[in-house]
Amino acid sequence: MHNTTPSQAQILWFKRDLSLHDHPALSSAAAAGPVLPLYIIEPSLWRGADASARHYAFLIESLHDLRASLAKRGLTLTLRVGEAVSVLADVVSITGAKALWSHQETWNMASFQRDKAVAAWARSTGLQWHQPRRIGVLRGPKSRDDWADAWQMFMQSPLAKPPDQITGLSAPSDPIPRPNQLGLLEDPCPGRQRGGRRAAIQILDAFLHNRSRAYRFGMSSPVTAFDSCARLSPHLAFGTLSMREVLQATQRRQIALRSDGDTNWDKSLSSFISRLHWHCHFIQKLEDDPRIEFQNMHPAYDRLRQDTDATRLAAWAEGRTGFPLIDATMRALIHTGWMNFRMRAMLVSFASNHLWLPWQSTAPHLARLFTDYEPGIHYPQMQMQSGTTGMNTLRIYNPIKQSMDQDPHGRFIRQWVPELRDMPLGAIHTPWKLPEAMNGYPMPMVDEAAARKAAQERLYGLRKTKAHKAPMGALIDKHASRKKPPRRRRVAAPKKPDQGQGVLDL
Numbered sequence: 001m002h003n004t005t006p007s008q009a010q011i012l013w014f015k016r017d018l019s020l021h022d023h024p025a026l027s028s029a030a031a032a033g034p035v036l037p038l039y040i041i042e043p044s045l046w047r048g049a050d051a052s053a054r055h056y057a058f059l060i061e062s063l064h065d066l067r068a069s070l071a072k073r074g075l076t077l078t079l080r081v082g083e084a085v086s087v088l089a090d091v092v093s094i095t096g097a098k099a100l101w102s103h104q105e106t107w108n109m110a111s112f113q114r115d116k117a118v119a120a121w122a123r124s125t126g127l128q129w130h131q132p133r134r135i136g137v138l139r140g141p142k143s144r145d146d147w148a149d150a151w152q153m154f155m156q157s158p159l160a161k162p163p164d165q166i167t168g169l170s171a172p173s174d175p176i177p178r179p180n181q182l183g184l185l186e187d188p189c190p191g192r193q194r195g196g197r198r199a200a201i202q203i204l205d206a207f208l209h210n211r212s213r214a215y216r217f218g219m220s221s222p223v224t225a226f227d228s229c230a231r232l233s234p235h236l237a238f239g240t241l242s243m244r245e246v247l248q249a250t251q252r253r254q255i256a257l258r259s260d261g262d263t264n265w266d267k268s269l270s271s272f273i274s275r276l277h278w279h280c281h282f283i284q285k286l287e288d289d290p291r292i293e294f295q296n297m298h299p300a301y302d303r304l305r306q307d308t309d310a311t312r313l314a315a316w317a318e319g320r321t322g323f324p325l326i327d328a329t330m331r332a333l334i335h336t337g338w339m340n341f342r343m344r345a346m347l348v349s350f351a352s353n354h355l356w357l358p359w360q361s362t363a364p365h366l367a368r369l370f371t372d373y374e375p376g377i378h379y380p381q382m383q384m385q386s387g388t389t390g391m392n393t394l395r396i397y398n399p400i401k402q403s404m405d406q407d408p409h410g411r412f413i414r415q416w417v418p419e420l421r422d423m424p425l426g427a428i429h430t431p432w433k434l435p436e437a438m439n440g441y442p443m444p445m446v447d448e449a450a451a452r453k454a455a456q457e458r459l460y461g462l463r464k465t466k467a468h469k470a471p472m473g474a475l476i477d478k479h480a481s482r483k484k485p486p487r488r489r490r491v492a493a494p495k496k497p498d499q500g501q502g503v504l505d506l
Helices: 024-032 053-072 084-095 109-125 147-156 197-209 211-218 222-228 233-238 243-260 263-288 310-318 324-336 341-354 359-369 375-386 399-406 411-416 448-463 472-479
Strands: 010-014 035-041 078-081 099-101 128-130
Touching: 010 024, 010 084, 024 035, 024 099, 024 128, 035 053, 035 084, 053 197, 053 233, 053 359, 078 084, 084 109, 109 128, 147 243, 147 263, 197 211, 197 233, 197 243, 211 222, 211 263, 222 324, 222 341, 222 411, 243 263, 263 375, 263 472, 310 324, 310 341, 310 359, 324 341, 324 359, 324 399, 324 411, 341 359, 341 375, 341 399, 341 448, 359 375
Parallel strands: 010 035, 010 099, 035 078, 099 128
Antiparallel strands: none
């Protein structure tokens, strides 16, 4: 490490940007002076209802990779355990730093409150806190009208390359806590994706040069989605890849495919690019309106689902509702930490509409299970599939029809619901019709048709009221997309996805 005068020292605070590639904060900090790379494990954030040991395991793997990348450039990652203001104050006292660098972050309410506390502390001490962007989310936009153009401009701008030379500083580090020391419950997830930049690059390369060929037609069914989808979402959530480098790598791959005349593969990657656009579109909703982590986007729905039936919630959360595709999906999610978008949407729709559970009671459970949990996507999607945004098409999935459509041969069901492994194909989607072969599998919790009809009547009835119509203009102005679908051949422009799919098929 190199000695420096205190006024030159720069603190680089890593958050969910755990890579040195396309890292504007790193580039700017290194240009301003010697850099102390810092990561803070904040106990208060890990005590949140949305945090889990599988998230923490992915984080630690990613930090090991980050530490190795820094070491190759002669830098040491300082890792501290504590609350941000206290840790930063201590590091400033050691280094005499006058500047703090970190990327703009749109995460949950706890991190938002943490950032407000850091901002107040920095102002009070004269510390300059610089927060450049790393994704296509804007801070404090006055309107959504030009958002898509701004996203496009940022995503097409050059990547920030890691500086060739970085002068480093160091400070004492703390040992990495075990999950139980942070209050995290044991959370075996044997099929979880591994964290870290090296794993991320391998997955991206395999997707672009092999698996993405079947993306368009394989992303909906859980039978094919584990191979056909990009599986990049946890790496985007933790920042081991940047959105910008994924988009630009995909566009380079499209150019190669076009030179080979492979139009079908090209179309699959165009479909994937549209999901990258929608990824940021949804995070922007939470950036603009943080309350939607807890409150209905449209206030008319506040009295719609008020009570949580604990028995129904537990059965849904454990994958024993009596509906095979619902239970197979939940059990697969518990085991792997990932699920394709259509099945995620079906889980939420079933819980909110058939079981009539408030999304506020189901959202934390799913957040803990999704290794790729991203609050800006999670909460708007919870509300969309629960029908509480007021402005989106109501989607009340029929789990029996979805089962027949997405798993026609029962392969996914038999894999994850072993009780039904020997069930004849004619009854695999409706096992209650052959009770003698159910092997202890439960009967359906609700009458599917009756529950779906009751939900439709309630939701559509509410949409006809004056209380529902009054706030619609403001909601649309604040949250609705303005982007028209571009011509197919324009690679760089995002294309509006079909109504059955959304942002989570990454």
